[in-house]
Amino acid sequence: MEAMISLAWKTLRHRKAGFAGAFVALFCAAALVTACGMLLETGLRGALAPERYAGAPVIVAGDQFERRVVDKGEGETKVKAKALSELRWIPENLAAGLAAAPGVEKVVTEVTFPAGDALGHGWESAALTPFTLKSGRAPEKAGEVVVDASFRGESFTASGRTYRVVGVTHQALPSQRTVFFSTAEARRLAGRPGLVSAIGVFPQVPVTVKGAIAYTGDERGAVEFRDGDNARIKLISMGGAMGGTSLLVAILVVVGTFALSIQQRQRELALLRAVAATPRQIRRMLGGEALAVSAMAGVLGAGAGIMLGFWLRGRFVALGAMPDNLHLVLSPFPMAAALLATVAAAWAAARVSARRTSKIRPVEALGEAALEKPGLPVGRLIAGLVVLAGSVVLTILLTTLDTEAAAGPVTMLTALAWTLAVSLLAPLIARAVTALPLRGPGAGGYLAARNLRAGTKRMSSVITPLSLMIAMTCTILFVQTTLGAAAHDQAVAGVKAETVLGPGASATAAREVPGVRAVTEVLRTSVRVDLERYGAQAVTPRGLDQTMDLGVVAGSMASFGEKSVALSTKAAGWFGVAVGDRLALTLGDGTPAELTVAAVYTRGMGFGELTLPHALVSKHVDDPRGTLLVAGGDRAALSEAGPLLSPAGNSSSGGAAVNYVAMGLIIAFCAIAVVNTLAMSTSARSREMALLRLVGTTRRQVLGMLRQETAGAVLVSVVLGTLISAITLSAASLGMTGSLMPSVPPLGYLGVIAGVAALALAATAIPARLALREHPAEAIGGRE
Template sequence: MGALISMEMISVALRTLRHRKAAFAGAFVALFCAAALVCACGMLLDTGLRGSVAPERYAGAPVIVTGDQFVHQTVRKSEEKTKTKAKQLSEQAWVPASLADRLRRVPGVARVVTEVSFPAYVAGRRFQGHGWESAALTPYTLRTGRAPKAEGEVVVEAASGLSVGARVPVWTAAGSRTYQVTGVTAQDLPSQDTLFFATAEARRMAGRAGQVGAIGVFPGVDVSGVLKGALAYTGDERGAAEFLGAEKARVKLISLGGALGGTALLVAILVVVGTFALSIQQRQREIALLRAVAATPRQVRGMLGGEALLVGVVAGTLGSAAGVGLGFWLRSRFVALGAMPENLRLVVSPFPMLAALGAAVLAAWAAAHLSARRAVRIRPVEALGEAELPAARVPVGRLVAGLLCAAGGVVLTLVLSALTTEAASSPLTLLTALVWTVAVSLLGPVIARTATALLGVPLRAARTAGYLAGAGLRATSKRLASVVTPLSLMVAMTCTILFVQTTMGHAAQEQATAGTRAEHVLGPHVPSGTAAAVRGLPGVEAVTEVLRTSVRVGLDKYGAQAVTADGLGRTMDLDVVAGSLDRLDDGSVAVSRTAAERLGVSAGAKLRLTLGDGTPAELRVVAIYSRGLGFGDLTLSHTLVAGHVDDPLGTVLVAAPSVTRADLERAAPGVGVLDRAQAVEAGAANAEVNYVAMGLIIAFTAIAVVNTIAMSTSSRSRELALLRLVGTTRRQVLRMLSLETLVAVGIAVALGTGIALVTLAAFSTGMTGSVVPHIPPLTYLAVIAAAAALALLATALPARLVLSRRPVELIGARD
């Protein structure tokens, strides 16, 4: 790149930029936004790779020992080489309480403190319950009162607003009970609410006989020699042991930052190439004159490269600085949505900024180089002729590239239709839509010429504005193509991002609606004794307790539900296609049809899996069912799973057609009671995190649309002035431009919708088994209306600005 751009050419580029500010404003905006996006995504990725969480509850213990939170698998790559991979568990892994005794015998260890943790609910608000023995891990001290000693006593944090003597109703997996406050701590933890119970009471409520969640070791000595199946953490590593969600968030940030950053970069390159192509197209006369006065192709290429370099450096520098602010905004949204813990610090380093700057400069230079290839290669006489009358023929290389991209789109579409996991299909979905959009971009002049030939007849039949619009579109199909590309990209990406979520959500909701037979659902956190109380009500036919978790088969993660089998057929219909759920017990599992195909199992087969807390299990497959999207890929026994999840308080399905909601509310005071429709709606997946992340791509394409159309309209000042001089009124000119824009919108909507439909149909086929995606009509119309409104606004504003000047001034103006 440096060999092509001499200092002389950079000097020429500086003078050119000074006199053609408007022409380069569009390229600057596109590169600025691209750099900001890449920098923000880079910060998310960097945080996922290097972010850390400072300990809170474990801040006072030099060493924390917990269970291994990962499931491991050794993969043999060759005869001599093996590789061990690890994936995080979904629940906390506990360790034997006897490990504390072994740690006490380690030389140098002065004190060992054990801890049990369990969820405790007070008026619907979740607290983390512990035994008072673990207060030393922080350390907590008492501001008033005393430590809990008996079963009915509790210590609360200062922020609770409670005082000694207050009575607090608490729900746990062991049941509900009212506790008396005996003490208030002097400390509060910023990101968690805590209750302390008597040590024996806490262990009873945790329900993990002979196990503890963590062990603190004082002072910080090496204890690795006595650890089997457990890990020791020191320093900031203690934060990872304390906040299990932080590690999950880091993994999510790596995948999200990588996917979003890669998509942003591809979209940016497509947008920037289109912007530079339009800019160079507007300067064909200038480039032709330079060639005519003996400027060599190398010199012209160097001038254009110098301009691109300067614009890229300035836009990339400012954009990467803005990207830091965008990264903090994204983090705040993810924290608010619960996808990222508050205390996972955002990593701020120069690497994302440098990467964004490099990406902007490289994209600018490559875009200028690609866009100027024909302009600097053809002979000066041909260049002058094309400046006055653009060539009708599309270069053969562009046609071949467009057809190759279309072929790539076909291949990606076929691959996408065969993928059955969301983790694999989601990145490929956006890539498929992008490849199809690139194909449309490359074949744009051909598509535009064909479309204008078809639409020209009704336009010419219209009045003056329609006749002028038809003639203008016919003469400048290349300019129309440059406007259609970002518009079709916006429609395609917006529809794909929005309707991937609606397709999955609708399929899951349909299955949940069809499969839920219970008239009432209690939840979301129901104490264990409530189900037994409801079973005793007159008119109750069946009660099913349900827990949600995830398990791993090998390293692959599967969503699972755990249910009580008694009366299951009356409350839930999984649409069993093989085997029977009547035989579901602690040694068996039912598997969805999609998961069974992926795992290669059938009814009667054995399935080895790892429960949420790392406990291995070998279960017999007793049934295959079709409603995996609505109820989870695996269905297990409630008694098998309840002892291996962090929160064993789940929902309760009640089949009782003659029992009213009021009857259930009296039998289960304080527990929410929903009917079937409300329960299905409440259980719908929340896609807000994906909308926030991918919404940036949509916003970027919207800016590109406004940018490109505004550039295209502003460059036509001489044309519009001539129309005014020959008698066309200002209103007729504006109507002509609006008609041209509406034609571009119509073509773009057709192309973008086609791209989205092909992509969504492939996604839906793989994920839901149906070729028809779910597209809410009002949402789709809103997307089209937004695209049309943006396009008309981007046309009207610069056009009114141009027409506000006298025609003679416009004809004499250089830019």
């Protein structure tokens, strides 16, 4: 045992270039897993520090979760809770009861509402931060405001009215701009008579309030930043999906890297078998090498993963996917998990890759190293066929998933499963391709064709990362374009209005413009049905037929009123309801509602899975400012009523950019794997290139041979990767959009192929040119 470990260390010292590839793959794997683990742990344990409520020791507010008792069977029950998307307000008269509680010295009521590009409050709630005046005085009249220190100017405009700035505070919050109105004006603008968003209690004493919850510490941040819980849920799902995908990709890449490394050492391992090294000793040596390399790569990669995690957080904050005051949770668990996963993957990869070599009988060892055996080992062939069958099953399953949340992870898993099948069966694919009578021009083409036929194992090891990169890149990029195009097409087809006005536009002003036939007010929100969240829109029914066409296939929007709901065909199937049925749901702030299904429509991706009455929803959202669809009227005149948008402007989503950033790391890892594999493969052929030079082959012919070999591998990989992504994207598109044809921008696809080809050629040419600088005799004499 000690002798084999000593030999493992010696081989590491004397084969630095060969193990550099494995180190790079493991380093990147550890960094990715660590970063994903940090996101996941932040979603599970992260806390939001309060800003606006930092000065109040206790905040009394509504329960920000929708809770439901679920029967687990056998008399057992459990309470399930889901975060609300809108703030649940509480009665203002609760303040009197709190003020009378023992130990309470002061209570402060608070209302929060959107005011221009800031959040508006009544001046009486300034003590919750606390805000203090730097200059001026408190607002006393309806037309006066106090602004925070970040504002400039002598006036402020909100809700179509201009207010005079009468005071400026010392403070400004980092995550929100703040404007204070007089108490009466704040209550009017909030539009919730008799309700408040929160009540501050001074000092911190135990208080109990029926119909509300007392929040202390960082719990106050969850009330102030209601998107924080949603962000944490996104981090959990994103971190889990990214981590799982990264780990699967890492295992595939690491196995391929070790297989290539061991393949390049066939002569060395054959010699060890010939001098009586046992299979167990060979496996121990290779396992020891893998453990040594993976331990070093895992530790360094985990450290780099921390920096990667902070970079990801910065991008998500910039894209609005998480609030700035939701800080990453730092603990040893993600790094330990990354190190363990890296070491386990490397050890398993080395043992699996060495299994066939270590079993060769000593008398056959050198012959096995000198000549490739045709065909595949029976175990690998069976595994390849099993994974191929599993890929077919996953593809069929993907066609049945009609929500992005359910289909997203399965889409990545399907692409990976097909790539794994290609990886396992790659030698057969390479042998079939090289059997074709294909040959490039000149001596380089002749040499390339002969090399590809003689070295199918080498070609198969190159095909795997190239196919993986093309398949994953196309899948990640074009699943987003497919969903975006479907939503855009439905929105364009369904918006009949000639003009769309953005948030803050006045419906009254728009209706007064000459020539306007109809104005539809539209709000975007979400609701819950049986605790599951669904995207919804709220519309004003009057004149809806002139501004919007939802593609109704059952019922009629003519009967749509204040107690009605219209559903997409998908939603109707999910809920098992039809026209005339009653549907119980919960609005964004937790208010229950039971509505009658008036219509079923087809354009759910463009307009939301549910359509609700505007009058009902506007009272239960944090920001009642939506868009206006205007039929008729002059666009120039309408622009005075609010900002102009494109007809499909309400169908866009910022989630695609977040997905691109998150999954882009997987693409980067695949790119590194491509460079790594090709550089390893080319560097290991320095002896071969030196022999070619000695027998009269020119540098140009050698480089031409390598370019044509790489071009052949790229061509095969393009076909395989494109086929994998086409199957995966078609299945995902069929499930989510109903169309078998995904939306793939031609220039985008050509850009992916060109990028992969350029990367592959560069990864081949650079190490080849470095190897060719050395004199052929010295190259042969200095290497095995």
